[in-house]
Amino acid sequence: MSFFIPYLLFASLSLTVISGIAALGGRAMIFHKLSQIFLALSGLLGMAASVAVFLSPEIGMRVSIASAKFSPVFGLDLFGAVFFFLVSLVSVLCAVYAVPYLRSYRTTYHLPSLNALVAAFVLGMQIVIVSTGPFPFMIGWEIMSLASFFLVVSDRSAESVRAALLYLVMTHLGAAAILAAFLLLAQGSFFADFSLLTNLAGTAPAWVLPVSFGLFLFGFGSKSGLVPFHVWLPEAHPAAPSHVSALMSGVMLKIAIYGFLRVTLFLLPPIGTTASLVILGFGLLTALYGVLYAALDRDFKRTLAFSSIENIGLIFTMIGISFFAASRGLEVLFEVVFSAAVFFTIAHALFKSGLFLISGVVVRAFHSRSLEKMGGLSKRLPVFSAFFCILALAAASLPPFGPFFGEWMFFQSLLGHFSLHDPFVNAILLLTFAISALVGGLAIFAMVKLFALSMLAESRSPENALEHCERPAWGEMFSIGVFTLSVLLLGPFAPAVMALIRGEAAVPSLWLLSVGSAAIQPSVLLLFLFACVLAVWILRRLMSRVEHERAYHRWDCGAPVNASMEYTATAFSAPIRFFFRLILRTKKSVDVLPVLATNPWIASKSFNMNLRSIWMDFGYLPLGRFFIGLSLQVKKIQSGNIRFYLFLIFAALILTLRIAL
Template sequence: MDPESFLSIGAFCFVLGAVFSLVPFRKGKSLLYLLPALAALNFAAAGLYLAFGEPANILSFPISSVFGFLFCGDALSGFFIIAISVLTFSVSLYSIGYTSSMKHQGLMGFLFNLFILSMIAVVTSGNIVTFLISWETMSVVSYFLVTIDRDKESAKAGLLYAVMTHIGTAFIIVSFLLLYAYSGSADFAGIRASAAGFPLEIKSLVFLFAVIGFGTKAGVIPLHTWLPKAHPAAPSNISSLMSGVMIKTGIYGIVRIAVDVLGKGPEWWGIAVLVVGAVSSILGVLYALMEHDIKRLLAYHSVENIGIILLGIGASMMFRSGGLYNLAAVALIAGLYHTLNHAVFKGLLFLGAGSVMHATHTKNMDDMGGLMKAMPYTGLFFLVGSVSICALPPFNGFVSEWLTFQSLLLGFSSASVTSKIVSPLGGAALALTGALAAACFVKAFGISFLGMARSGHAEKAKESSGSMIAGMAVLAVLCLVLGVLPGVVTSILSPAVYSLTGAVGPTSAMSFLHIDETAASLSPAMILITMAVMSAATLAFVFVAGGRRKLSYGDSWDCGIPALNARMQYSAAAFTKPIRMIFKRIYLPRRELRVSYILKPFFVRSIKYSGEITPFFEKFLYEPATDVIQKIAGKVRLLQSGSLHLYLGYILITLVLLLIFGS
């Protein structure tokens, strides 16, 4: 079989799934999600073919001599197809259980299939027009998915999402039109061939517009505002796809335009991407720490992880312009590897959050607690996801962040002074981000799953259905596999990276990575074995040296208070208080304490505490901007008074002026 037939079978499955979803029946409808799962397997196979094989034309459908539909794939598309299909497969399994009690089941299934198909179309588009049409289809379909619940919150989030994504698309269109104007070709291949001859300022303009446009979709700060609103509003299987792979199409766009099509650029391109990445990663995780809504927390972590991915890609661009091709390859592998990893673990975490919300009917972590006992599998998988996102071995986040660190620290060997300064700073940002992420997931996991139930809903929580657990299990196993066998991923990536940077990057075997420049090596399998041996040894030591003791079970020590209750637990706000204090310059926290007394100052009737942080970008960037626009709009509105006579007057004045000045 060749990639084309895999792709057509896959696409056929999606279309079938979409059409059948619209057939009005309810019983067993959620089983239709087996179709996208099947399609995902086909696409994964096609993606593997593309990742290792020659660039292939999949489908071309010319409309005129200049424009037409063109779908083609190369190694880079292949890699993104793999990332999309891996997540699609598990999310489809998960959706069988998750959507079975949903209200708009048919519409959901239809949009679900269309959404994934449009993402595949984006990463396989071969020319400008096809890309833009696929891109807009993806945006519109995801807008409908965000607003599928049709309540006020999701309508508001959807509107913000639609506005932001269209601003982004406007920038992308400008950048594409510039490319078209200067190359005379609408195909990416044709543009790539003539890009070397463009004037530098034009290239830089294209680069800037592309980064802003695609950055809006990827959710880089300060263009991230839609992300923490739209992702929580969508149903969890959709937020998993949006956060896992849809925002990655923004990364794909940046790599495709800034690295692939435009080729080697000046150093400041890479530095710009690097700085954006560093800012996004630190601020993303800082805002995530302050969230008590589990899905918003995860959404802010997506901002953070996009930042980490951009650190790798920016470093790669910087090294490439400095002529350090092997380092550029290492950094690009790091960025793309993290793209795949983030798709897997963030997909897993959103699915976990979805299960928790399904069971407890709340998004607020302060209403959860003690879920580990009620939902052991979900808890375990959420823990795996949390450990992966905190970049702890032996899971996958560790490998990609290790690679990013290596490439950033190697920036010292660069000839340019700027990159000598910038890359260690990027490394420092990554280190801070990692530590804060760990703190954040201790909070997310600890507050939601450990301790005592904080609400009646949490007490009554039940484990999710089999298919939901299966969907999460696939991703949890992948977290481990991608973490232990990095050689598999780097070998999938190396053709793409070789074609983009002209170097292979780290030498690798199944579970072994080696970077020549630093002589740094990593073997996650060895780490896993060491961890297993060490824990076994410790247990054995305790068992042997400690001897046999009688175990007795009792309640936690409660300082003599008669009964422990859930309100005595650490709350999410309390846990992050130290961080809120350290970073108060960034958070600008406001808090309000209202105490009413029976007899001042000793007898208190009630204490009401409320605290919030200032959303910096919303307040100082978006609000002034919308204010200005509204003011102008208000002025312009005076013209439209509603008076018919005034409108006719405009026509008369225009006519008379035309008569006077036109003749």
């Protein structure tokens, strides 16, 4: 058996390639299925490879060409294995989901190219993780970016193309920044691998390190949706097919985090207090803006995308705090918060992928992404809605589900390190604590809105009474069910997972999480909560007659109530919009047009609300106008006069010579 282990990684990568080739066979469904089967196999092998690394982390895994003089290009260490496992797991479940899901969209999408692109996308992410030098890293990064660009346009609507172009620009600015940072660090030797780069970074000139840190932060931050570089994310993620959205939100953002951690932990020398505060500041800003827009947005998938931005913000906050702790010599705080960040990253990959897979079924049932047209699905699909309920509560970081324990470790370590000696540390920790708590509260609002408005009450679109809505096929239910089960089990098994990712500082035994003086047994908490609900259920059976009930129409004040009178998503989030109007600056207008000149009360009214993004309106659009204005000015030299052009060439030549000599 041990003979095969070194080849697992190679086999996994090859099967991804084969999956892409199989997809290109043709439009017949058999090629579609084959492609998904190969992708799932590749994922399973990838999971096996990661588990092998978990079991023997010291050795790791290398893919090398025997007797070659080259150092191995691909390898997997423990840190990479965590992320490789996530990529593999999510791609297996997305492949299982895609088999029935894409069948219902075979006229919308061009399946062969879509499946091939998904395979390329997964391959790109795999390469990024297993690469041991900047060169393969950037190749994987580009494959991932370009494949996901084409995936965003896959429904070929004008809206998707706009979103994809924005994405393309942002992601390439980011890629350019990362490349520039690598080049700066390498100081000429581009084929150096990461270990050589680490040595070079130690001897680099003083100005190189802060500049390359800034470039890395922008590059990885723009990929992971850090505010204010996030504007592409809520447009691009929802435009892709839902299983691709799951891959993008659940895994691709994690790849950006992986890259950022890889360079800050392994490449750059320990970053100082200032740099960690910069990360922290970006993280808090991202979390706050992400969650506010998640609470407000009226589009199902955009809400999920904003919630991803919020979660990424929290992860960056945790990373910022842990680096801050490291720079202040608080070793325990660094270790616990850092492993809490990795734990929360794992949890986010699970619940967000699950929620995006759910969005596929929901959007297909309502033929719309707007929450204003949804409602009433839990009556038709009870099991599905129960899965959704668990995933939504988990995403809101409520106990007893997995993500809660990530936040628990974070909050507990903040609380345990308020010291009486250092007011500066106290102030930073308190600020982080307060904003993270606020974000946590609003995240509950966003997730409740998402679940309640799509699943409960009655369908808000009168033409679509859900009579003929397509039920989720077994493959879709399987994938969603596995994600649901995993967030449920991530709770009790949180200590085990923490031990696996080497967060031993927080795990005294296999069922106990402990931070400072606080300890918790997640499994006991889960059982205790269930036992309470069960006890109430039994008591109610004993105390009152169960059959004693009657079905009747709802309370309606004597006049029939219909779906158009229900609370809508706009109305539901109105209080949040009002309470935070100073930050959000949403635009609301009611236009009143009198119908009769004689009576002003008889008028036609139209309501208009714009949930605009202030980063777009006050940041990117003015910047764009500035550049367009600048290029209009530059255009003036294009006079059409050939002598003037000759003069320009001559001037350019002189200038070049002046600089070169």
